[in-house]
Structures are given as C-alpha cells and as structure tokens.
Amino acid sequence: MSLLMSKQRIKAFLSFNSKIQRISKVQLHRMTKMFPPIREAKIDKKIETISTEPMFDHNIISSQHSGLFTLLPFGLRAVEKLINIIDAQMKKAGCQKLYLPHLTSTSLWKKSGRYDDCGSEIFRLHDSKNHEYLLSPTHEEAITSLVSSFQPLSHSNLPIYVYQISTKFRDEKRSKHGLLRSREFLMKDLYTFDKNLTAAKDTYKTIVNVYDDLFTNLGIPFKKVKANVGTIGGIKSHEFHVLSDVGEDSILSCTSCGFSANIDVLSDEHLNTCQSCGTALITKKGIEVGHSFLLGTKYSVPLSAQFKDEDGFHPMYMGCYGIGITRLLAAGIEVLSTENQLIWPKNLAPFKVCLIPPKRGSKEECASHWCYHLEYLINEIANYKDEVVVDDRLKLTVGKRYNYAKEFGFPIIIIVGKSAVNRIPMFELFQENNKMVLSQSDLLQYLKTH
Amino acid sequence: MSLLMSKQRIKAFLSFNSKIQRISKVQLHRMTKMFPPIREAKIDKKIETISTEPMFDHNIISSQHSGLFTLLPFGLRAVEKLINIIDAQMKKAGCQKLYLPHLTSTSLWKKSGRYDDCGSEIFRLHDSKNHEYLLSPTHEEAITSLVSSFQPLSHSNLPIYVYQISTKFRDEKRSKHGLLRSREFLMKDLYTFDKNLTAAKDTYKTIVNVYDDLFTNLGIPFKKVKANVGTIGGIKSHEFHVLSDVGEDSILSCTSCGFSANIDVLSDEHLNTCQSCGTALITKKGIEVGHSFLLGTKYSVPLSAQFKDEDGFHPMYMGCYGIGITRLLAAGIEVLSTENQLIWPKNLAPFKVCLIPPKRGSKEECASHWCYHLEYLINEIANYKDEVVVDDRLKLTVGKRYNYAKEFGFPIIIIVGKSAVNRIPMFELFQENNKMVLSQSDLLQYLKTH
Structure with missing residues (x-):
C-alpha cells in the first residue's frame, strides 16, 4: 500500500x-x-546598524567600491516592488512619468544659481567637446528647461505634474551604512507646475498626503517634519524621516501638540520647548527618506517656465517632491528588523x-x-x-x-x-x-x- | 422620446x-x-529619417542638449512595454536580473586592458578623492569583478546568467537621428558564466535564439550577421541589424545560402561573392540593435572569475549579450513607419x-x-x-x-x-x-x- x-x-x-x-x-x-x-552569515558582524551587514550576507546588495552598490537579484526584486507601488500612487495623483537624461549641462545650473551653491558633492565632467556636465543629483533645472521648451503654454495646460524614477548621483564623502547613504541611489522625483501660489500650495498639500499614505501603507513608521529648504531653495519644505539611531538628522518633536522639526530650522531659543504649545521637546535621530519643497518661482523665472493668460505671461509656481527609493527600502528594513531577523516593509519582501x-x-x-x-x-x-x-x-x-x-x-x-x-x-x-x-x-x- | x-x-x-x-x-x-x-506637426520636416521628426512632433521624445534625450510620457510608456517584454524573455531563459552602479572604477578597466583600447567615446570623471571612474558603456569588468567577489564558486554554481536594464553612456561625436545614436541610452546587458567553452557555446546558441524570438515577436524585420569582436573582444560575435538606409553599418548578404556579415569582418577578396556558395553579395545599411559576444576568458582571467572542481581552479567562460532598448524602439519605428504615419513595433504603442x-x-x-x-x-x-x-x-x-x-x-x-x-x-x-x-x-x- x-x-x-x-x-x-x-x-x-x-x-x-x-x-x-x-x-x-x-x-x-x-x-x-x-x-x-x-x-553562511559572517560571524564578525559590525553592530552599528541592525540591517546593513545582513543585507550583504543575504545577497541583497553588494559593493565593489566605496558608496557604490549593486542591487543583487533579491534586492532588485524588492526595489522593483517599491517602484511599482510608488508608480501606482503617483499615477493615482494624476502624475505623468517621464525619463530625463542623467547628464545635465552645467549651463542650466549657472542660470538657476545652483552651480555656485553646490559644493564638491556634485560629480562634474567634460565631454570631448569640453562642454561641462554634471551627474544630476536632482533635476529642477532640467525639467524647468524642458517645460519651458514647450512654449507657449496656456493656463489650461496647468497644472503639470511630471515625475521620474532614476539613478541619482552624489559624491558623498561619508558614504556609509549601505543603501542608507550611497553615491548612486534610486530616487523618485516629482516636479509640479501651477498657475499661482494658491494652486501650488494645494498641490503641496495633495502630494504630502500621498506621501503620508505611501509610507503608512508600507508599514514604515515615519515623521513629517518642518525642514530647511537648503540649496534647492523655495518657500517651505518638509522632510519625511524614519526615526532611527543611525539617522544623521536631529528631529525635535513635541509629544503634546505634534509639532516636529529638523533641528536646522529652529532658532536657539526654540530648541528646548515647543514653539507652538510650550511643552518640552524630545530629540531623536532621523533618516531622511522623502523631501517636499514649495519652490515658488526660484527656477521658473531664470529658466523661463511661463504660461499665458488674458493678462499676458506669468512664471509658473513650482514644487518638487523626492523619495529616496533605495534609502527608503533600507531605512524601512533597518527600523523593522531585529538582531536575528530581517523584516521587510509591507509587500516588499x-x-x-x-x-x-x-x-x-x-x-x-x-x-x-x-x-x-x-x-x-x-x-x-x-x-x-x-x-x-x-x-x-x-x-x-x-x-x-x-x-x-x-x-x-x-x-x-x-x-x-x-x-x-x-x-x-x-x-x-x-x-x-x-x-x-x-x-x-x-x-x-x-x-x-x- | x-x-x-x-x-x-x-x-x-x-x-x-x-x-x-x-x-x-x-x-x-x-x-x-x-x-x-x-x-501641430511642424511643416519643415527634415527628410533624412522617416520617424525622428515625428517622434519629436508627437511628444515621444525631446532633447535639450546634443545627443541627450528625455523620454516623454508617450515615449516612456513604449519603452516600459519593451522592457517588460525583454524581462519576460530573459527570465524565461533562466536569467536573473540585477542592477550595477553606473560608475565603474577605471582600475578595473586597466586590469582588463580595455582602458587603453577605448578612446574618447568614454565619459571619464574623478571623484573628490581624485579616484577615476567612467560612466559605463558596458559592464564586463564590473560584473566579472562582482562574480569574482563571491569566491569560492563551484562548478555546481554554474552557469550564471545575470542581466540588467539600465542607462549606458557613450560620448558619441556624431550623435544623430534621435534615439538611434544618442549619448545616453537604455541597454539590456546580459553576462553569462560557464564552466568551459562547450557550455559557453551552448549558452551562446540559446541566447541568440532568444534574440531571434524577441525581434520576431516584436514584428521588427532584422538580420543576424557575423560581426567583429571590436574592443569588447572574445572568440566570436554576431550583430542583430535592422536594415535601413539610415543605418551606419554595411551588411553584406547572400540571397542564396543566407550568409550575412558586417563588412568589417570580410577580407577584400570576399566583398563581392559569398565565401560559402559563391553567389554575388548584396549590400545594405543596417542599424545595430543587438550584439552577442562569445568572450571566452578575456575578462575572467585578469579579473579572477574562477570556479573550483575536483581538479582545482579554472577560469569561467563568458558571454555577453546586449540589446539597445531605446535604439531598438526607434529602429523598429523607423522601418515600420510610412511618411504619413508612425507604426509601432507590435505591442509597443x-x-x-x-x-x-x-x-x-x-x-x-x-x-x-x-x-x-x-x-x-x-x-x-x-x-x-x-x-x-x-x-x-x-x-x-x-x-x-x-x-x-x-x-x-x-x-x-x-x-x-x-x-x-x-x-x-x-x-x-x-x-x-x-x-x-x-x-x-x-x-x-x-x-x-x-
């Protein structure tokens, strides 16, 4: 039988x-x-982060040169899942996807004024005709110049929401912790163009809500904090942080009214108590995984992204919204995992x-x-x-x-x-x-x- | 009513x-x-190619700088469809997908000997620590070094078939015809590692058949021709050409026995009649959309990609197989379209x-x-x-x-x-x-x- x-x-x-x-x-x-x-996992684990060494040991990532990582088949599967989720969220919000060149002519950065502000973290190179390019860390200039090239645009063509998902470059001097701080990384960058500040503010609210939903759906605990506009510039800015001891930003939060800010934006007298309600602030370290900027006309004026209505030509009001895709994956794994076990953000294993x-x-x-x-x-x-x-x-x-x-x-x-x-x-x-x-x-x- | x-x-x-x-x-x-x-389509169409100007007019691509293109939403949708089709074909053939850094240390190219062979078409740059990198046009060195880093590998780990789809860079001096010859382009590059030449030749046959199927399924007429191994090197090589007057290669074909070769590989006495059957050869222009190389041990020896069996260590036998994704799309559109109408390869509209x-x-x-x-x-x-x-x-x-x-x-x-x-x-x-x-x-x- x-x-x-x-x-x-x-x-x-x-x-x-x-x-x-x-x-x-x-x-x-x-x-x-x-x-x-x-x-076999290596025995001599470094203990600075919970997840970086296991990600190497488990063939998720690999590195041949400082700050440069290969996404191995396991790692790329997770990243492609995250990309699909982000694509769906972006499209649901009415955004259209495109793909810009990685090389941006520095002539555009000279027009926007960013060329002088950005230091040695930008990779620069010359082509054989001695024209200077940079390996784009973000694409404000490139996208504004692209939009401008489709002149004349009318108010009925607005808003324009366009995004891409592509490799970005930054010559980090202190690249560390695997995908948390690398010199090449995948980023989703969305650029929005509105007819006035009110419309741009509405867009800002909409996209920030999309980010809230996205991080929540991934099961990654995060904090939205007031942030400095930095060299990208603009009117206001928020960062999305995953709180973790390996983070490099200091985040001050009020447990009473929910106020939260990067230490960068607070003046000395506001470092201890909440400027809204007076409660004592607590400080935690954060990994920046998303950043939103209400840019205003910082790029649209010098790069001539205008639209026409009955009153004539006006500069568009812009916003830009980034998510560090590889960093978000790594930060999610870092905060969810235990010492004995990797735990992946929801739907990303x-x-x-x-x-x-x-x-x-x-x-x-x-x-x-x-x-x-x-x-x-x-x-x-x-x-x-x-x-x-x-x-x-x-x-x-x-x-x-x-x-x-x-x-x-x-x-x-x-x-x-x-x-x-x-x-x-x-x-x-x-x-x-x-x-x-x-x-x-x-x-x-x-x-x-x- | x-x-x-x-x-x-x-x-x-x-x-x-x-x-x-x-x-x-x-x-x-x-x-x-x-x-x-x-x-509205522009009236002053250039007539060198059928499809390049319509691709600009119809918002499929855009260009701000010579040889650098943005894939606009229409164009990116087509490219993403092509990527999905290629992914499915690669995975069906047992290939695993990964994602290598775009920057490759030139130290690896010095080991393989390619650094001196490759001229000014390679973008080079230095990081802030004065280490030299290149923007990779292909990744033979990077992938061989990666495989080597997982030593010891045994014969039971072979074959290894790994591929990626990513932007590649080449500083073309005569970039023209839109996506047909650009300085940044999307490429699928597959690298294979076998235990001996016989196995590598079998792999070569398998992948060349996959390419045949792929181009056939897309409805893009193509010709597989004998080709020069060029600076990439190796034992033998085939190119996949879309025949078109705007192509830059000369392809000689025999209408009788089917022999076909790039003019580069033929000696002077074989330029007129077929070396196999003696029939007169006809010459056409071709756009190279795919390239396969049986590399042998050109990269595995200097970069130490070895495996171990009962007899000790042996170098792996490699192959590499590229498809220019953006070029394939553009070449397909070019040969299928008419003067009045773009016609997209099957399933790519x-x-x-x-x-x-x-x-x-x-x-x-x-x-x-x-x-x-x-x-x-x-x-x-x-x-x-x-x-x-x-x-x-x-x-x-x-x-x-x-x-x-x-x-x-x-x-x-x-x-x-x-x-x-x-x-x-x-x-x-x-x-x-x-x-x-x-x-x-x-x-x-x-x-x-x-």
Whole structure:
C-alpha cells in the first residue's frame, strides 16, 4: 500500500513538474540556482546598524567600491516592488512619468544659481567637446528647461505634474551604512507646475498626503517634519524621516501638540520647548527618506517656465517632491528588523513565500513532490504569482533552512515535512509568530485571504 | 422620446463617470491633460529619417542638449512595454536580473586592458578623492569583478546568467537621428558564466535564439550577421541589424545560402561573392540593435572569475549579450513607419486604443457619454487595462482628431460619432486599414479577441 502511494505520488510529481515547466510565464525560483550562491552569515558582524551587514550576507546588495552598490537579484526584486507601488500612487495623483537624461549641462545650473551653491558633492565632467556636465543629483533645472521648451503654454495646460524614477548621483564623502547613504541611489522625483501660489500650495498639500499614505501603507513608521529648504531653495519644505539611531538628522518633536522639526530650522531659543504649545521637546535621530519643497518661482523665472493668460505671461509656481527609493527600502528594513531577523516593509519582501522540501535521504523525502505541487498551485493564486522560492538545498536539514528563511525575512514559510507523509498530507505554515498545520486546500484558502 | 433618451443617457454618463473615478487602479488618460500639450506637426520636416521628426512632433521624445534625450510620457510608456517584454524573455531563459552602479572604477578597466583600447567615446570623471571612474558603456569588468567577489564558486554554481536594464553612456561625436545614436541610452546587458567553452557555446546558441524570438515577436524585420569582436573582444560575435538606409553599418548578404556579415569582418577578396556558395553579395545599411559576444576568458582571467572542481581552479567562460532598448524602439519605428504615419513595433504603442468623442456643439454631442462608458468597459478587458486614451480636445472636429490618431499610430481608433446617436448606438472602429461599424457588445467582443 505504501509503495503504491509512493508510485502514485511519483507520477503526480512528474506530471505536475512538467506542468510547471510548461507554464512559461512563471519563472521557477530555486535557491540552488540563485546568484550569488547562498552563504553562511559572517560571524564578525559590525553592530552599528541592525540591517546593513545582513543585507550583504543575504545577497541583497553588494559593493565593489566605496558608496557604490549593486542591487543583487533579491534586492532588485524588492526595489522593483517599491517602484511599482510608488508608480501606482503617483499615477493615482494624476502624475505623468517621464525619463530625463542623467547628464545635465552645467549651463542650466549657472542660470538657476545652483552651480555656485553646490559644493564638491556634485560629480562634474567634460565631454570631448569640453562642454561641462554634471551627474544630476536632482533635476529642477532640467525639467524647468524642458517645460519651458514647450512654449507657449496656456493656463489650461496647468497644472503639470511630471515625475521620474532614476539613478541619482552624489559624491558623498561619508558614504556609509549601505543603501542608507550611497553615491548612486534610486530616487523618485516629482516636479509640479501651477498657475499661482494658491494652486501650488494645494498641490503641496495633495502630494504630502500621498506621501503620508505611501509610507503608512508600507508599514514604515515615519515623521513629517518642518525642514530647511537648503540649496534647492523655495518657500517651505518638509522632510519625511524614519526615526532611527543611525539617522544623521536631529528631529525635535513635541509629544503634546505634534509639532516636529529638523533641528536646522529652529532658532536657539526654540530648541528646548515647543514653539507652538510650550511643552518640552524630545530629540531623536532621523533618516531622511522623502523631501517636499514649495519652490515658488526660484527656477521658473531664470529658466523661463511661463504660461499665458488674458493678462499676458506669468512664471509658473513650482514644487518638487523626492523619495529616496533605495534609502527608503533600507531605512524601512533597518527600523523593522531585529538582531536575528530581517523584516521587510509591507509587500516588499523579494518573495512572499519560501517553500522548504524535505532533506535528501530523510524519511520524509517521499513527500518531496508535494513541494513542487504546492509551488504550482500557489503560483496560480493571483497575488502569489512569481512569489514563491523553493529552498532546494536538499543537503541541509529542514531546520537549518527554516532558520535561514526566518533570518532572511520571508513573510510566509511553508515546510513540507513529517506530516506531509500522512494519508492526508499536512503542511506547516509559518507567518510572523504563528505556526499552522494545514491541509493543501486549507493552506491555499489561507493564502487567498492573506 | 428623444429628450427622455437624452436624460437617461446623461444619467448613465454621470453614473459611469463616477464609477470610473472610483476605479482607483486605472489612471484616466486625457489628451488635454497630457504633458507636453499636443502640438501641430511642424511643416519643415527634415527628410533624412522617416520617424525622428515625428517622434519629436508627437511628444515621444525631446532633447535639450546634443545627443541627450528625455523620454516623454508617450515615449516612456513604449519603452516600459519593451522592457517588460525583454524581462519576460530573459527570465524565461533562466536569467536573473540585477542592477550595477553606473560608475565603474577605471582600475578595473586597466586590469582588463580595455582602458587603453577605448578612446574618447568614454565619459571619464574623478571623484573628490581624485579616484577615476567612467560612466559605463558596458559592464564586463564590473560584473566579472562582482562574480569574482563571491569566491569560492563551484562548478555546481554554474552557469550564471545575470542581466540588467539600465542607462549606458557613450560620448558619441556624431550623435544623430534621435534615439538611434544618442549619448545616453537604455541597454539590456546580459553576462553569462560557464564552466568551459562547450557550455559557453551552448549558452551562446540559446541566447541568440532568444534574440531571434524577441525581434520576431516584436514584428521588427532584422538580420543576424557575423560581426567583429571590436574592443569588447572574445572568440566570436554576431550583430542583430535592422536594415535601413539610415543605418551606419554595411551588411553584406547572400540571397542564396543566407550568409550575412558586417563588412568589417570580410577580407577584400570576399566583398563581392559569398565565401560559402559563391553567389554575388548584396549590400545594405543596417542599424545595430543587438550584439552577442562569445568572450571566452578575456575578462575572467585578469579579473579572477574562477570556479573550483575536483581538479582545482579554472577560469569561467563568458558571454555577453546586449540589446539597445531605446535604439531598438526607434529602429523598429523607423522601418515600420510610412511618411504619413508612425507604426509601432507590435505591442509597443503607448496606448492600444484612442477613443474620440464628438466635437463640442456638434449634433452628436449628446452621445458623448458613450465614449466614457466605452473607456470604462474597455479598461475592464484584461489586455486593455490602462491602454485607452481619450482625445478630449473637443474643440477639434472628429476628422482632425482621427487624422492625428492615425499619424500617431494608435493601433485601434474608436470614434463615437454620428451612428452613436442611433437607438442602438454604433461605433466606428479602425484597425490597420479596416473600418468596422460595431455595436457596443460587438466592439467589446472584437477587442477581447484582438
């Protein structure tokens, strides 16, 4: 009888495996095929941050040169998920996406006045015709010049909300903590153009609310604080901070009225008590993950971004709104993780499910086919398509692979283990601190609703 | 009766419009809201290429500085579609995606020997610590160094297929024809690492077949030709060319046996007759859109990308495989388009459907609601989600907007016109050279199957 079951199972396994191969749209993910190969975590961990070393150890990022990082396949999957979420939020807010060149002529920065303000943190270079360019850290000049090139624009063409997601460059002298402070980083930068200050202020409110929603939906605790406009300039500015001891900004907050500001904007007499309600302020360190600027006409006047109405030509009122995508991912991981376990912001784990088949040569090995069977069925659930990785390092015990999956932070871990050889096979599903032992149909039902 | 219908329709319109607004996942696309605003095509067209000027006129690309292009929202939509198609093909072939820094230390290029070979076409710069970097045109050194950093690797870790899609830089002195030859461009670059030459040759065959499929599926006519390995080096190389008079390479082809080569690789005595079968060769110009190299150990030896087996350490055998994404899009448009009409490669048009409601003040205006009704229903069809743009420039006649849509190359144009006021409203659907007059249900049925 048990031999018969085994034959049936082998047949089922083969049939399902070939079925999986035929589903060309789903790439099968196997730990043994992952580049780079999975490694043992290093023992000599630095303790400055909780997550930076584990992100190296777990093949999320890699670095060959100071401040320059490769997003490895695991890391890029997380980043692409974050990009998709941000794209959806931006488009919902009526923003249109474009893609500007990375090289900006310094002639534009001379027009805006930023060329002299920005120091050695900007990478500069000359082309073979000796024209000077910079590797853009932001694109206020480039986008304003672009908008201006479509003159004449009328008031009916406004507002214009345009954004891009691209690599930005900054020659950080103190690049550190992995993606938290790097010299190349992915940024979402939105630029808005309105017909007057009132409209620009309304836009500002709208986008700041979008940011609130975005960070909240990602499950990343953040604080919106008053900030200095700095070299980018403008009328007012807010920063979005993830509070963490590894942050480099000092954030003062009032526990009573909710007032919050970067220490940069407070005068000496306001450093101790809240300027709104007089309560004592508390100080925490913050990692800046987003920044909004009400720019006014700082760029539109020198770069001639105008519109026409019945009264003639007027400069547009601008805003700019950045999110450091790679930094946001890293900051989220840093504040959510524990010393023993990476925890990813909501919906950003590289794979939602890690499936663990039995060890080779173990008593449960005859149940291995259930693993690939489950892989197929879970991929059929819309929200889990392309979200399953099988840890097929069959030389390792299930326990060892479970520990790895836990450390890595896969939100759902499913073990095909001892109970999978039952007449009605049962599977162990782990999510957060819960363990469930479920039949196949219950397991699929659970996933459909989680 | 007609008044009653009209009231019902207005009610239906309002109800559907609010329903559309509630579908937060679908962004509504309106020509009047597009940035940049739609313009009249310029009369003084240059005639060197068929498509470059129309791509500027139709807000697909824009340029502020020589050889540097912005992908405007229409252009970026097409590029993102092409990226998704390439991603799917790469993943189907078992490739893993990562993202390397754009800056590569020139110390790596000195190790590989490419630093001296590559002339002034490489952008170079120094950081504030006077370390020299280049803006990578390709990443052989960077990826080989990355792979090497994960030593020790065993034969069981091979093959490694890793690719990225990112902006590449080349300081072209003769940048021209828009995206066909620009100084920043999007490229897909795949690097493969095998345990020996035989395995590397098998990989080469596999990837070249993937390229064949890709170009074929896009409906872009191409020719695979023998090519020079140039400064990238290696054992053998093929280029993928789109044949066009604006191409800069000379491609010699035999009409009898199918032999095809870039003129660069042929010795003088083989320029006239086929070296395989003796037939006279014909010469055409080609735009290089893809390039494959069997690299051998050119990079793995100097940069120590080794693996270990029972006999000790061995260098890996590499291949590299590029596709110029922005150039492929532009080359496809160039060879498919006519003088009066852009024609996009298959599945790459920025929107599949352009919907045209009646002119404001026209007799048909009372049928306008059907347009937004259709927009909603078409968005419900899986393949058409987010694929509808409404040309709501209601001041313009339907005819004028139809001509615009035709010139732009929307694959499907739907007019809500005279027949939409019938008791059973009928709509005009145009695809390629066919015109159909369809009821709502027939129209939806047609789209579901096309």
